[in-house]
Amino acid sequence: MNVSDSVASRPPDIDHVWPRNARPSDELLLQGPPTISPRVIRVTSVVCFLAWVFSVYDFVLFGTLLPKIADEFGWSASYATAIATWVTAGTFIVSLAVGPLLDRYGRKPALIITTAGAALASGLTAGVVGALSLIGVRSLSGLGYSEEVVNGVYLNEMYGKEAKRGFRYSLVQSGWPVGALLASAFAAVLLPLVSWRWVFLIATFPAIAIVILGRRLFESPSFVALRRSRELRAEGREAEAATLAELYDLDVSRDDESGLxxxxxxxxxxxxxxxxxxxxxxxxxxxxxxxxxxxxxxxxxxxxxxxxxxxxxxxxxxxxxxxxxxxxxxxxxxxxxxxxxxxxxxxxxxxxxxxxxxxxxxxxxxxxxxxxxxxxxxxxxxxxxxxxxxxxxxxxxxxxxxxxxxxxxxxxxxxxxxxxxxxxxxxxxxxxxxxxxxxxxxxxxxxxxxxxx
Missing domain, CATH: 1.20.1250.20 (MFS general substrate transporter like domains)
Structure with a gap:
């Protein structure tokens, strides 16, 4: 189909028309940015909030339980602090992968992968055998740390020009103190009963549930249009790619260059x-x-x-x-x-x-x-x-x-x-x-x- 020959009509309702896992047709894309129903916005916001809560939960839990980990391995306070510094450096390195992931593979896959990373970091921490394995495993928490970037990019595109989008996002971002509180509360309740390893292992299950919920979300319409415009340019259909980019207000002027x-x-x-x-x-x-x-x-x-x-x-x-x-x-x-x-x-x-x-x-x-x-x-x-x-x-x-x-x-x-x-x-x-x-x-x-x- 020739994209530029299509005539835009009423924007579709993403809740009923746009596919979750398949790509929309060019005809559907050319109807313009879809109308996203309040129900979809609510569900997406709740899933992003929970993803952030349990990513923070894993991120904060390490600092909370570090003294217990140090006791088991016989580390001094200074040695434990040095380990925490190396973990922070590893977190930084792993976090670098999230930006390209967002721009090349999509907002929804990035949400699923970063939340799964937090779950994996918690689960594997339960089995560490020393300093090197702890640094390697906890570096994966860089994925969970970067989940808030995914939320910011994804929800910015899902909320569109909604008047109260900033306040709505602040409710999602407030998952930080909620996650930190849960980490402290779970540690206080469980440590008298089980070892610190079980506290980390238990933390994996809520994050896995969020990964499953994330699969039911819609991809951001802006990213869907961006991905299709890239495909059209790769096929040499520059005019059609430009039409689609203009319709979705996308700047693709230097999209063929390295993102960095x-x-x-x-x-x-x-x-x-x-x-x-x-x-x-x-x-x-x-x-x-x-x-x-x-x-x-x-x-x-x-x-x-x-x-x-x-x-x-x-x-x-x-x-x-x-x-x-x-x-x-x-x-x-x-x-x-x-x-x-x-x-x-x-x-x-x-x-x-x-x-x-x-x-x-x-x-x-x-x-x-x-x-x-x-x-x-x-x-x-x-x-x-x-x-x-x-x-x-x-x-x-x-x-x-x-x-x-x-x-x-x-x-x-x-x-x-x-x-x-x-x-x-x-x-x-x-x-x-x-x-x-x-x-x-x-x-x-x-x-x-x-x-x-």
């Missing part, structure tokens, strides 16, 4: 560099104030360990509300602006907490405000990445920035340790390694693209 190379072409170079730098610097702050929060509170602000745990629980509750707030705000003032405001305020709040009074009321208040504006903007950020890159590099572009997270975590720990080793107090070290990075990450977003202009 495209990210550093003049039209995307500054955006890629600024976005990647923002992720790296912000994750330095997350490492310092979220992952190592108890250390900062106890050694830097003189808070008791038990009180530090209470503060972390309350503050992370504020972080959950931050997801919803920033998702809502992004729909109204723009996601890039929301991220800039959130992270600059978060950096200032954490600085005030570090250098302000040591009173419990002040520390709790400023720490909660800091996490609210540190974690919350990620509800806008992950969705923003999906809309800030053209469809041809939407996956690899989002993932290139996203994989800077593990590197930022390593850098945050390294800078914190180096500044403290130089004899400076914990508060100063936390400012240099964390709060300053959070603030600068917000400023760097000024150089990123504004897709709403």
């Amino acid at each position: 190379r495209q990210l550093f072409e003049p039209d995307l170079r500054r955006h890629t560099v600024c976005l990647s730098g923002a992720w790296l610097l912000n994750w330095m702050g997350i490492q310092v104030f979220s992952v190592l929060g108890t250390t900062i509170l106890t050694d830097g602000k003189g808070v008791s360990f038990s009180n530090a745990l209470v503060i972390l629980i309350l503050a992370n509750g504020a972080g959950f509300l931050g997801y919803l707030f920033h998702g809502w705000l992004g729909d109204r003032i723009g996601r890039r602006t929301t991220i800039m405001i959130g992270w600059t305020v978060g950096g200032l709040a954490m600085s005030a907490m570090l250098f302000g009074p040591d009173s419990a009321g002040f520390v709790i208040t400023m720490y909660a405000i800091g996490l609210f504006f540190l974690l919350g903007p990620y509800a806008a950020m992950v969705f923003y990445m999906g809309e800030s890159f053209p469809a041809r590099v939407r996956g690899i572009g989002s993932n290139t920035a996203h994989v800077m997270g593990p590197l930022g975590a390593i850098a945050g720990s390294g800078v914190l340790t180096a500044v403290m080793a130089a004899g400076l107090p914990v508060t100063t070290a936390a400012f240099v390694a964390g709060a300053l990075g959070i603030f600068i990450s917000g400023v760097l977003m000024l150089g990123a693209r504004n897709p709403e202009q």
